[in-house]
Amino acid sequence: MRTALITGVAGQDGSYLAEFLLEKGYRVHGLARRIESAAVWRIAHLLPGEDDPEPRFFLHEGDILDAGFLRGLIDETQPDELYNLAGQSHVGLSFIQPARTMAVIATGTATVLEALHVHCRASGRQVRFYQAGSSEMFGDSSPPQNEDTVFRPRSPYGVAKLAAHNATTVYRDAYGLFACNGILFNHESPRRGENFVTRKVTLAAARIAAGQQNRLALGDLSVRRDWGHAADYVRAMWLMLQQEEPEDYVIATGQSHTIGDLLEIALGLAGLDWRRHVVSDPACRRPLEVDHLCGDAGKAARLLGWRPTVGFEALVAEMVEADLARYGLRPAQ
Numbered sequence: 001m002r003t004a005l006i007t008g009v010a011g012q013d014g015s016y017l018a019e020f021l022l023e024k025g026y027r028v029h030g031l032a033r034r035i036e037s038a039a040v041w042r043i044a045h046l047l048p049g050e051d052d053p054e055p056r057f058f059l060h061e062g063d064i065l066d067a068g069f070l071r072g073l074i075d076e077t078q079p080d081e082l083y084n085l086a087g088q089s090h091v092g093l094s095f096i097q098p099a100r101t102m103a104v105i106a107t108g109t110a111t112v113l114e115a116l117h118v119h120c121r122a123s124g125r126q127v128r129f130y131q132a133g134s135s136e137m138f139g140d141s142s143p144p145q146n147e148d149t150v151f152r153p154r155s156p157y158g159v160a161k162l163a164a165h166n167a168t169t170v171y172r173d174a175y176g177l178f179a180c181n182g183i184l185f186n187h188e189s190p191r192r193g194e195n196f197v198t199r200k201v202t203l204a205a206a207r208i209a210a211g212q213q214n215r216l217a218l219g220d221l222s223v224r225r226d227w228g229h230a231a232d233y234v235r236a237m238w239l240m241l242q243q244e245e246p247e248d249y250v251i252a253t254g255q256s257h258t259i260g261d262l263l264e265i266a267l268g269l270a271g272l273d274w275r276r277h278v279v280s281d282p283a284c285r286r287p288l289e290v291d292h293l294c295g296d297a298g299k300a301a302r303l304l305g306w307r308p309t310v311g312f313e314a315l316v317a318e319m320v321e322a323d324l325a326r327y328g329l330r331p332a333q
């Protein structure tokens with residue numbers, strides 16, 4: 001039985017990846033900073049019952065900035081694959097908490113890499129490593145962005161992710177670590193945090209339809225993003241670690257949409273005209289914006305055979321349907 005260790009297991013991607021690996025027959029160890037029930041709702045259904053004869057999912061509480069703890073966790077769990085998904089994941093928040101964002105993403109990744117390196121050297125084991133990189137690293141480089149596009153980050157989050165990306169490459173080159181950088185474009189799902197624009201919009205659509213909210217305050221509506229489904233994207237993470245050689249890959253749908261497109265579909269599905277509800281709020285704008293992200297995942301298609309299975313409209317429909325269901329409602333169309 002193969003064993004995986006996932007940092008950030010309680011996040012959107014961690015939960016989909018844990019599900020995916022358990023279905024593949026893996027033993028999965030997940031690390032979360034806090035494990036009280038409010039913090040782990042996305043993975044609650046995976047936790048084994050008290051009388052489970054053969055549990056395969058194990059939750060650990062700890063912080064990736066604690067080097068000694070991390071080393072002990074890797075020694076104890078003996079993973080074959082380590083997926084580093086932990087970190088402060090919100091670009092807007094990174095302008096308010098730049099130092100914390102840099103610490104947990106950049107220093108945190110360096111801490112994980114060094115703990116892994118020391119473990120591999122001491123034990124003679126091979127552990128494959130996945131680093132969760134982001135399209136935010138491209139910043140204002142023109143689309144379509146691929147693996148050869150210059151990184152020009154425009155946020156503390158982008159800077160931190162780029163440091164983690166570069167650290168991963170250094171460990172691959174210096175020590176022969178089987179390490180892959182995934183450069184994932186925006187990926188969403190009904191499990192997306194409520195402060196990301198897709199979920200903010202689908203939740204508002206449901207609340208407005210239920211008569212519990214009237215206005216939806218947003219920032220810049222003209223930005224374009226390449227939005228895919230998180231379940232498709234975690235499959236790409238796993239595929240990267242199954243190849244002969246470690247490489248970096250862009251994962252994207254290749255289609256971009258504006259926030260206006262998102263509003264049209266989401267509020268439309270809730271039977272609403274978005275122009276009657278959306279208000280512009282300067283507080284929702286960022287000090288610096290990334291205008292257009294649209295990825296070219298040709299390399300992943302060629303080498304991994306990876307293609308997205310869920311398009312933008314189906315993604316938004318799934319999210320709206322899930323949020324409407326919270327209020328006992330169904331899509332209007």
Ligand code: GDP
Binds near residue numbers: 136225289
């Ligand atoms: P990001 O691409 O990782 O920053 O994902 P987000 O979902 O947080 O934001 C996507 C885009 O939507 C960014 O360009 C934001 O500036 C823009 N946006 C406009 N209004 C809002 C808002 O009210 N909340 C968020 N989160 N983003 C907004």
